[in-house]
Structures are given as C-alpha cells and as structure tokens.
Amino acid sequence: MAFAHNSMLRGLNSIYLQASFVQKPRDVSDFLFFIYAWAGWVSHHHVLEEEKMFPGFERVIGVPNFLETNVEQHHSFQPLLKKLLEYSSKTQPADYQASVVRQLIEEMAPSFRQHLSDEISSLLSMEPYDGDALLEIYKECEADAGKQDKHVVPPMVLGLRDITFEGGNQWPAMPPLSAWFVYYFFSGKHSGSWRFLPCDTWGNPRALAFVEENA
Template sequence: MAVSPACWADEPFALISIPGCGMDLSKAHASVHVAREMAFAHNGMIRALNSIYQQCIHVSTLIDIADLLKYAQFWCQWLREHHHGEEELLFPQIEKITGEKGLMERNVAQHHAFESGLVKFETWLNDSKPENYHGKELRALIDSFGKILIQHLTEEIQTLLALGQYDGQALKEAWTVFDLEMRKGDKSIIFPIVLGSSDREFEGAGDWPEVPGVVRILVHYYFERKHRGAWRFSPSTTWGNKRPLTFTGDSEI
C-alpha cells in the first residue's frame, strides 16, 4: 500500500468523519453522541495503526525496534479489549434497548472477518526478535487485515447513528457503562496509547477523551514512564496535539 512521502498518521488508512459536525449537539439524539464517541475511539486506533505502518520500515537500532514491537503489541491489546467490551457489554445492551435480537450480529461477524489476520500479526510480534526484524514483513501483515478492519471501524458508526428512533437515555447509559469499563485497563498502557493517538483539531474533537486536565498530567509524568520508549511512536502528545512522526527517512528494513 502506497504512503505519501510527507504524510502524518492520517495515511494510509483513512480516518472516519465525525458524526454531528455542524449540529446543535445539545438537541441531538443520544445515537449521535454514541456514534461520535465511537468514531473518536476508532480514529485513535486508525492513527496508531498508521503510525506503526509508516514508521516500521525506518527503525534501525535494536532498542528502537524493540520499542516499536511493544507499541504494536499494545495496539493489538487495545483493539482486542475494545471489541471484547463491545461484544460483552455494549452490543447486548443495544439489542436489549431496541428489542431486536441479532441487530449487532453483522458487526460481530466483521470482528471475525479480520481475526485470522490479526492473530498472525500478534503471533509475529510476539515471536519477533529485534535482531531478526523486517519492517516490510510487518507492513505486509498489516496489509493482510487492514482494509477489512477499517471497513468495520467505519461502518459501525453508521450502525450506531441508525439508532435514533430508540430510547436515548438508555443508549447513553449503555455507552457510559462500556466507556467506564474500557478505562479499567492497565493505566500505563491504555491511557498513554489512547491520549497519544487523539487529535484535538480533527473535526471538532477538542479534548477527547474527556478527562480532567490533572489526569493528562498524571499520565504524562507518571503512567507513561513504564513504557516510555514505546510512546515515541505515538502520533500525538498526551494533550492530543499532532507531532512529527519520530522515525521517517530513507532507511528501510
């Protein structure tokens, strides 16, 4: 897959347009709120994957390679926890609210569609040794499931937007339960990777995710310390500001 020579983490996989732009969100149905929150989360996953894809052929030292492998493993963990939470918490609640059993079945089927490619990617990451690393192999593995994954992440937003005829308060409550569960992961991993793949300027994202400013300070100065080397591959700062990708250039391995 081609990558523009001077692009940020918005390529090669396309980001998702945020629902509700230009709307009075205070009057919007909860389905718009839920779809917006999910789109912000999905875009973070896409940016992080793009960051891995772009930088993986430009790392050269053993420590840089080891940190990239760790960052990619954390990305896989984030994606898996997110989809597990959807299947165990959010989707069953949506089907209960709508009274339509099987409504979210297509989304679950899409999870399974890229599963084999994701497993191969995870296995490769876990088995790789920095001294035997090949960035082009990593890229090829991402190419094997990337398009299917991005299709799923994009189409799920439309599924959520289509819930506008149902109980808005119940949808908000279902999202809150899901969101709180997603924040319970290892704070030295989930907070840095989520905050570090956000973009506060993208289509009115602002300070997403909504956390007190003191939390961002705590993440930056405390929770990021354990895996600091891995966060060099994050496309944004802890405050959601774009920053140049660390590893670019002509060296390819």
C-alpha cells in the first residue's frame, strides 16, 4: 500500500510542478486529461477502500470501525479531489488556469498527505492478526482495481512508480513482460498525457517535461 501511496504523491507533485508551464492548446488538453486520470484513479482507490477493503479487514480482525478514522480522513480531502476531477473534465483548453489547479492542490495536499501516512500506520497495526486472510482481501481489491480502463490506469500507474526507490520494483504485482504489453497495446491512446509522468513505463525516473527550463 505504501508504494501505491507514493505513486499518488508523485502524480500530485507532477501536476503541481508542471501546471504553470503548460500553455499550448494541445498540451493543455493532454494535461487536463492527465489530471482527470490521476484524480479518478485516486478517487476510485478510496471508494474501494471504504466499500470493500476496510470492511473486509475489519471482519478478519473482528474489530468493527477499526479503520473508521481513516475513512473520516477521506472526507477531509475528497471534496477538493472532486473539484479537481470536475475542473479537469469540464474545462476547455482556452479556459485553463494553472492558478486554479495549484490552489486546489495547495488546499488538498496537507490533509491528503497526512491521510496517506496515517493509513499506513493503521494497516501496520493489524500485523498481529491473520495475515493470510488480510492478504486475500487485499488481493481481491487489487483484482477489482485492475478492472479500470486499461488505456488509462495501467499506463499512468506504471509511470508513477519509481523502481529506484526501496522496493519500488515490487509494485504493482504483474506477470513478466506486462510493462511491455502495456506500453505497446494500451499506452498509445492517451500517449500525449503520459508525457507528464515522472517516470517511464518501466519505472525509471525522468525529468518532468513541462517545468521552467523545459517549457
């Protein structure tokens, strides 16, 4: 889960750092879709936690509402995440304002960052319980997450992982050669949007394409 959270933060940082330097209509359109894809993925992740993962964990450990605090934290940033999602889906390139995107992120980031950290602590506290049963719940949710649009989520997520970070090559769990399959069969549809990713399909870090020195 920590690797997923790190990927979310890399995406958020990439959006914030590049927002002010995207200017051409085609680039803006691609950037707005990148924001939309990231916000949609994060939102889906938290809905899946609330509806399936956390209730499943609580059944295994036999402690109702054990993760309620973490669910409540979702509500502290979810309205801002929804605004970011709506802005990215409804805004035309000619109307794009970097200041709006950056302001939403600045308002959302503190509670979002705190939640991601606190959630890991909560999950680690379940270590004394039935690890195999907890892992089964996690894998079921991972399978559900894998049903998202293959032209959007896999190319984006692979470009948000960093294999140079400790253990970074262990997530997401994929069969051999999957990254190649994603690259050649699924990344092309929205390839313009993947220019904004901080890593390539194989998880190698790269310079952001739209920062001041590269704009």
